[in-house]
Structures are given as C-alpha cells and as structure tokens.
Amino acid sequence: MRGMLSPSVMCADLLNLFDEIKKLDNLGVEYLHIDFMDNKFVPNITFDTNMIKSFKKPMKNIKRDIHIMAFEPEQYFDKMEIGEGDMVSVHFEACDDPHKVLADIKSRGADPCIAISPDTPVEVVNDFLDEVYAVLLMTVYPGFAGQPMAPKSMERLSQLKEIVDKSGKDVLIEVDGHVSWEHCGQMRQNGADIFVAGSSSVYGKDYPLDEAVAKFYELVK
Ligand code: DX5
Ligand code: ZN
Secondary structure, eight states: OOOEEEEBGGGSOGGGHHHHHHHHHHTTOSEEEEEEEBSSSSSOBOOOHHHHHHTTTTOSSOEEEEEEESSSGGGGHHHHTOOTTOEEEEEGGGOSSHHHHHHHHHHTTOEEEEEEOTTSOGGGGGGTTTTOSEEEEESSOTTOSSOOOOTTHHHHHHHHHHHHHHHTOOOEEEEESOOOHHHHHHHHHTTOOEEEEOTTTTTSSSSOHHHHHHHHHHHTO
C-alpha cells in the first residue's frame, strides 16, 4: 500500500478553506489533518468544533483525520459530529481513561487512534494495539506548526514499527510534525504509513499544491 497523505489544514490558506479542501479532494489525497487545540493541553487554539463539523460539507472522498490536542477529548465528539469514515486521534497524555475514549470513538463508527507526544515512551502503545486503527507518533512537540523535529523522532519511529510488527496487529503508523521534504522518505523507510504534511513540505510554498502532492507521493511510495 502506498504511503498516505494527510495535509495539515492549519497550514493551508485559511481564508479559502473550502477551495483548499476541494483541491485536495480532487487530487485524491486520502485525509485532511485537522488539529483541534484546547489552549490547556497545548498553549494554542486552532479551529473550533463548529468549523471541524463544517469541514465535512465539501468532502467527497477525502476523509477527516482529526487530531484532538485537548484534555477529556470525548466532550467534543458530539459537536464535531464524529462518525463513519473519520479517523480520530486522542492523546495518551490527555485522557484519564484512554481505553474508554477510544471505545467511544469506535462506537460512533470512526477509526480510533492513540497519539503520543515526544516525551512519552513508545512502549505505552502496547496497551492499545488491540483497539486502535493507528498510532499517531508526534515528531514535534504538539501545539504549533513550523517547529523543528523533536529529538530521537526517527529512532522512536523505528522502535514503534518494531513494536507494531511484533504484535502482529494490523495497526497503521501516522507521523505528525516537521514531515519535511528531507525527512519524509526516511520516515517511510522507518515504518510510517500516513504523513501529516504541513509547513515543512506540502504547505511550504516551494511548489504549487498539485506539484507538491505529486512530489510527496513519489517520496513516500
Ligand atoms: C502540530 C500539529 C501539526 C502541524 C504540522 O501540533 O499537530 O499538524 O500543523 O505542521 P508542520 O509540518 O509545520 O510541523
Ligand atoms: Zn496534528
């Protein structure tokens, strides 16, 4: 299976979001990465739940990849209209009972994913491989676009791949943060399946969007 792309919409042209989503949909991109931040778990705010709900309107084939950087993420699921086709990541560090939250996502017909920040040992995912669609490995400290890669991210990715392979479970690996032109090929080799592309690649202004998407798929095939 080819590497899948999830462009980070917080890095897109925020004054033309409808067109941005249509463009990505028409380019056959698998996911739209939508960051939700509560200004508590991370010191930043991006889109509100209403916006995240409305992102579904222009979508034909592209799917929502919702990354919830918030404490008690389950409180937002209704307002975001989480459902069939959505991939939803919640942070291990932000949930009192991650198992309960992941089960809630699954009960809505969406694909549950556990996200881990750079200081969280990769081994924690062992507890969740039976109940997740994917693991979201943060390769920057969550909260802002445009950051450098967190230390040891590449080694952590290989370690995570080893853990998933050893488990025999069919769990995907998503990488998020500084997924740059320079690093995405190596990330693919180290085990990444889904790539959150933001300011350091697809939204980096080096190429028009369609060329950037084609180049990215070439690098992660
Ligand atoms: C950071 C967000 C990422 C970010 C990626 O907390 O989760 O999605 O927007 O952007 P770059 O590629 O600039 O790190
Ligand atoms: Zn994200």
